[in-house]
Amino acid sequence: MDFVASVVTGIATLTQTLEDGRTQMVGLLLPSDFVGRPGREFAAYNVTATTDILMCCFRRKPFEEMMERTPHIAQRLLQMTLDELDAAREWMLLLGRKTAREKIASLLSIVARRDASIKLRHPQGRMTFDLPLTREAMADYLGLTLETVSRQMSALKRDGVIELEGKRHVTVPDMDRLLLEAGDDNDGGFLV
Amino acid sequence: MDFVASVVTGIATLTQTLEDGRTQMVGLLLPSDFVGRPGREFAAYNVTATTDILMCCFRRKPFEEMMERTPHIAQRLLQMTLDELDAAREWMLLLGRKTAREKIASLLSIVARRDASIKLRHPQGRMTFDLPLTREAMADYLGLTLETVSRQMSALKRDGVIELEGKRHVTVPDMDRLLLEAGDDNDGGFLV
DNA sequence: CGTATTATTGACCACTTTCAAAGTGAGTGG
DNA sequence: CCACTCACTTTGAAAGTGGTCAATAATACG
Numbered sequence: 001m002d003f004v005a006s007v008v009t010g011i012a013t014l015t016q017t018l019e020d021g022r023t024q025m026v027g028l029l030l031p032s033d034f035v036g037r038p039g040r041e042f043a044a045y046n047v048t049a050t051t052d053i054l055m056c057c058f059r060r061k062p063f064e065e066m067m068e069r070t071p072h073i074a075q076r077l078l079q080m081t082l083d084e085l086d087a088a089r090e091w092m093l094l095l096g097r098k099t100a101r102e103k104i105a106s107l108l109s110i111v112a113r114r115d116a117s118i119k120l121r122h123p124q125g126r127m128t129f130d131l132p133l134t135r136e137a138m139a140d141y142l143g144l145t146l147e148t149v150s151r152q153m154s155a156l157k158r159d160g161v162i163e164l165e166g167k168r169h170v171t172v173p174d175m176d177r178l179l180l181e182a183g184d185d186n187d188g189g190f191l192v
Numbered sequence: 193m194d195f196v197a198s199v200v201t202g203i204a205t206l207t208q209t210l211e212d213g214r215t216q217m218v219g220l221l222l223p224s225d226f227v228g229r230p231g232r233e234f235a236a237y238n239v240t241a242t243t244d245i246l247m248c249c250f251r252r253k254p255f256e257e258m259m260e261r262t263p264h265i266a267q268r269l270l271q272m273t274l275d276e277l278d279a280a281r282e283w284m285l286l287l288g289r290k291t292a293r294e295k296i297a298s299l300l301s302i303v304a305r306r307d308a309s310i311k312l313r314h315p316q317g318r319m320t321f322d323l324p325l326t327r328e329a330m331a332d333y334l335g336l337t338l339e340t341v342s343r344q345m346s347a348l349k350r351d352g353v354i355e356l357e358g359k360r361h362v363t364v365p366d367m368d369r370l371l372l373e374a375g376d377d378n379d380g381g382f383l384v
Numbered sequence: 385c386g387t388a389t390t391a392t393t394g395a396c397c398a399c400t401t402t403c404a405a406a407g408t409g410a411g412t413g414g
Numbered sequence: 415c416c417a418c419t420c421a422c423t424t425t426g427a428a429a430g431t432g433g434t435c436a437a438t439a440a441t442a443c444g
Contacts, residue, residue: 016285018285018376024285026284037274045281067267081277085276088280092216093208093218097216134421142288147423147425148400149423150424154425167408291431327390328390336432337433338390359391
């Protein structure tokens with residue numbers, strides 16, 4: 001791991017695996033996200049591009065030296081890392097305590113929220129977006145099997161919480177309803 | 193949240209809850225751990241002392257100013273936050289993909305490892321330590337019910353992986369066996 | 385002691401997984 | 415242009431893990 005980098009365009013995932021192949025996604029890297037750890041020689045996670053991806057790379061050593069000289073960088077990196085920690089902890093709650101249906105609804109509401117923020121709109125009312133993940137990637141993110149993901153997507157569709165065109169294009173008729181299904185009391189506020 | 197603090201002695205937990213009361217522990221605060229977030233007004237988690245606790249508190253504003261003036265502090269805080277992020281991600285793998293038995297074995301091996309490091313010994317062979325958590329706290333940490341925790345503790349005892357004196361005092365006859373039960377390929381290395 | 389808290393154990397059930405089969409759709413090459 | 419293939423997805427049936435509810439046991443504490 002001789003580089004640190006920042007995602008410019010495209011999507012990548014951070015995963016960890018057990019020896020028998022069970023895998024858990026521990027992070028989703030979207031444009032503007034930072035990859036790599038100053039002061040560490042080896043990568044702790046598998047980083048996988050799920051689309052074509054463009055990253056802005058820095059050699060690790062020079063980057064570390066620059067960090068020494070420029071206090072503001074460490075401070076900014078600290079903010080970003082604290083945000084990631086919050087997201088990770090939010091995800092721990094999801095993984096440890098939510099039902100399959102709530103997990104799916106949570107993921108959908110996160111993607112919807114992020115999509116809305118890109119389009120500079122409020123996440124409410126009727127919303128439409130594309131899922132950037134396969135069912136398997138969703139399963140790895142949510143700690144489920146892909147069959148369960150598929151079943152719960154079908155169930156949410158059957159119950160009118162979402163509408164599907166093809167496999168990836170989702171529309172949410174009523175964002176509040178989705179948030180209710182996600183089970184969060186506080187209406188989210190965490191970012192992927 | 194007008195303070196940030198560092199734990200001096202005692203143990204506290206960081207938890208999140210869903211509206212219906214389901215709770216998930218997202219961090220365990222041990223001596224030397226840092227609590228609070230520079231640049232944030234409100235607490236995102238419930239902090240609960242599980243023992244008498246002594247913390248070294250700083251008013252948030254002056255602390256933030258000090259951070260501005262003393263680059264080294266931000267850098268040190270960044271290292272600590274990155275370590276916490278690693279621990280959180282390791283925990284995501286546990287919550288999302290491990291079985292109840294593996295979860296218990298993982299928790300025990302973490303406590304054993306930490307205890308060994310305090311006593312400056314290698315975590316191997318026969319080990320003895322106290323659990324700093326109730327069954328309920330273990331359950332909240334592992335994303336299980338306390339009944340399942342109890343059952344799996346009994347099962348590990350029955351299978352000779354651990355021995356129990358009272359509820360809290362554990363001895364592990366063979367650390368390698370426990371690590372095997374924990375299911376981690378790489379023999380851990382993550383710290384609570 | 386008696387009471388409250390914490391832990392164990394059992395019976396039953398629900399949800400998620402596992403295993404298996406079939407469906408969908410995009411891309412390729414004949 | 416169409417059939418074929420491959421990857422992805424959906425759906426079903428059966429099995430299993432962990433959860434729920436409830437009763438009992440152990441321990442601490444006044």
